[in-house]
Amino acid sequence: MQCLLFLKAGLRRSSPQAFLFFAFVLVLPLFPAEEGGCSYFISEDGTLLLSYTLDDLSESKIRRSVEQGHRAEILLTFRVQLNTYGLFSVGGEHLEFDVRRTAYRDQITNDYVLLLNDREVSVYRTWRELYRAFSSPLDYSSGIDIKESDDLTVKVHPRIIYKKLVPPFSLMYLIPGKHMYNLPWESAIEGSHH
């Protein structure tokens, strides 16, 4: 019991310092610099389509990173809350998935490569072409079937990774704005059919 007692005493004594530390860590993700807009559509065959547009990207930072042989990435975490209201049942489904658009320069061909979820989408000869494609609205077919009766809530958590770091250096993402901008969760707006 004794050690529990002084552990308790230690907790009590260290609370002001711990509070400062907690406050610092909690404030870390609260430095968004970029803004974007998310919308979702339901295609004719009932599939959920998502679209995300970044209003402003720091081209110079991305270019510097890519030219130095690193990767830049737009990482979107979508959270889809699907409430189904049937005749006999009321159900809910919670889906979460990531969409990653990555840009890098192939060191062998010197071409600029654009990936979507690690799959090569396009290869470009010039930076301008790559950046145009990289910063263009990201349309993604989620493959989720939606019924007309479904009540849908879509949220997105965008992160712009200027310099993709391997573990354990990815811990540096915790430094606000240095290698990654962590935008807050935002709700997607329902758009019209394509």
Next chain:
Amino acid sequence: MKSHVFKGLLKNSVMTVILLYLLVIILILVFSSSVLGGMDQNRIGETPIHLLLLFSIPLLLVAALIYTVIYVWKRVRTRHSRYRFRLRIILFLFLIIVLISLPQTVLSLRFVNMVFDRWFGSEVGTALDSGLEIALEYYADLNRDLEYIGNSPYLALSMSRAHNSPEQVWKELKTQFPGIEGIQLLNDENFYLFGDPRLAYPRQEIDSLNEGLTPKRTLPDFSILGFRKDFLFAGESYAVVLYRTIPREFDLHARNITGVLEKYRQFREYDRLFRIGLFLFYAIFLVPLLFMGFVVAMYISQRLIQPFISLEEATRRVAQGDYSFRLLSREKDDFSFLSDSFNSMVKELEVSRKEVLQTEKVSAWQDIAQRLAHEIRNPLTPIRLYAQRVLVRMEDEEIPREVIRKGMDRILVEVDNLNSLLTEFREFARQRPPVAETINLREFLYSMVEVLEESSPDVSFMIDDIPGDLYLQADAGQLRQVFSNLLSNGINALQGDGVIILRADLVKKGYTIYCRIQVSDSGPGIPEDLQDKVFNPYFTTREKGTGLGLSIVERIIHDHRGRIWVESAPGEGTTFYLDLPYEELYGKDSDH
């Protein structure tokens, strides 16, 4: 599990240590896997509570550790030997734990450093660069081939016949350049494709291509290199695109090399940061383990010191006169022999003390009876003589009234003496317990000395050495009696002029601080053989003394849980020392 069973488990220190240890290990495993897993999935900071706990728990443990050390250290500074001993044991055990873990820590860090240097050393970098160079060379070779073919006069010659027979152009080129795996020919109207159809660009994409090498395209089975060349024959413009493929394996190997190279460069770039981070990460997980070591040290020290604490408490109780106190002795206790030995010692002490007390009591009664008989007999003799004288003279017819008055007066004086003797004896026997109140010693003694200075103008009193802020908890009436007796004795001893000095200071004995008061006179002193008897009842060297004064003084001081003794050198003077309790240091303190 019922709550009382769980509480019982917690009360067992061993179980507490084990539970705490398991808890720490589980926390380390959970948080480390959470953080490392988060790093792998680029999900750093998404669950800040994990990171928060990861960093805050070691911090809290360090804080708890520091708090405990400071607590024990403060105890040591108040000169409590128990805590000094305990701190020494804790530090000693903790030092052993640290010394054991230190080589392991150094070895682990050196090993990680060595591995890091091997994995991310210059040799590995050179090898990766060489691999990349080979890939680049191979790729450049393929591109050079395409450029060579595209710019060769043979292609231009073949293309001059393209408007007649495009297929012939493909056959000629394939024969001349077997490396070519496909060709696209197009003008404003026609579009021809020869070779593998998967190689072809759609027409609108070709239009957007510039002359020269085309970007590499990757298909599931292979990658495609291309070269576009434009020709103008007979007023008609042609575009020709030559294709070669790169095997899928080459792409995979090249991707592996570039992927590892990217990681390698990051590790080289953040080399110092990585090493510092590694050390911090190691430290974060080391802190709980060191904390566990500290807890174990605390537990062992507590276990080691507990019998001595019990023994100390028991000794104190016995010193206070409680001879019925016994230490509990358990079979599993390592120090049970100590308890047994102490218990048997106290038992024997109790028996012998009872015997001594009994003997002392009988002896005291004998002494008192003897002295009372003596003191009562002394006045009885003159009473008897005067009574006899009056009876003898009664036979005469005329008794002189003077004789009767003288006899009666003397009888009354002796009866008064007897009465005062018995009153003093009754006072001595009926000493009430002291009622403590706060007394400023300096003021108290000044008030007493003022009275005595008037009645004894030849005696000088020196009282200036007593601090003005010295307060005592004592019975003022009884204390007045004490100093009245001591000062009267001093004045009597001086037999005229002389000096009486009063001093006071604080002294520490055991766990108690005492106020030590000295009453010194410059009289002739007490012979050495009488010094032991001055506090005995009815001992006096004066004719008119009852011999009860110093006995009463000793009794009062004893009732105040104090001590009195005398030191005297014949011809130099006498000093009475009085120790009265001032402050109890640890009497009410609980164990840490």
